[in-house]
Amino acid sequence: MIDIDNYDNQNVFAKILRKEIPSEKVFEDSEIYAFKDISPQAPFHILVVPKQAFCSLDDFLNSADDKIILNFFKKIKKIVNQENLKDGYRLITNVGKFGGQEVPHLHFHILSGRHLGRLVP
Template sequence: MPIDATAPYDDQNIFAKILRGEIPNKTVYEDEYALAFHDINPQAPHHILVIPKGAYVSWDDFSANAPETEIAGFIRAVGKVAREAGLVEPGYRLLANVGMDAHQEVPHLHVHIFAGRKLGPMLAQD
């Protein structure tokens, strides 16, 4: 169910539980700012999620409230994950849903990295 991106952070969300080690994941990268792991329901041959270690509901919350070092560290981690996975060529897509209309389902900022096939147009045609 899509969530309200302006709601307070819920520390019982699935990604908070993954960060605390309560739920296992297939980690591909971790540093002080981010954790990256394979999506359990992949939408492309390569589908990796990258989440910040801080408690941020959405990209909006993160960009407005995270310290500069955390923002830089997270963005660098996303790029490093894509490079280390060999996705730069032939290419990959980043996606961060924010709020109900974008169908954000987990109230913790997360960036999807999709790759491994031609991904088609950015949005479905009506």
């Protein structure tokens, strides 16, 4: 079980950010990194992670400055525009055990490329 209350700098996304694990970059700037998911659940599936150490969305919203939060979501929109996802997309983050969070580093999934169906069957 993961601990989303205490950041573990050995999590897979921290290692990707440090370039210890390879990834296929889609977008990068000083605050975020976006890369292709290694097990895509849709034709287009990328992960967007902040470069700062936030365990979850709750941690991010409680700890980050409002400007950082706003810029994070504006950059997600920039990626959506860059990738020309004009037919729509799904933006997902999981928080905690019941939310299905598997990595204790805030991350959002952007999925697109086909009709994605119901959120929870």
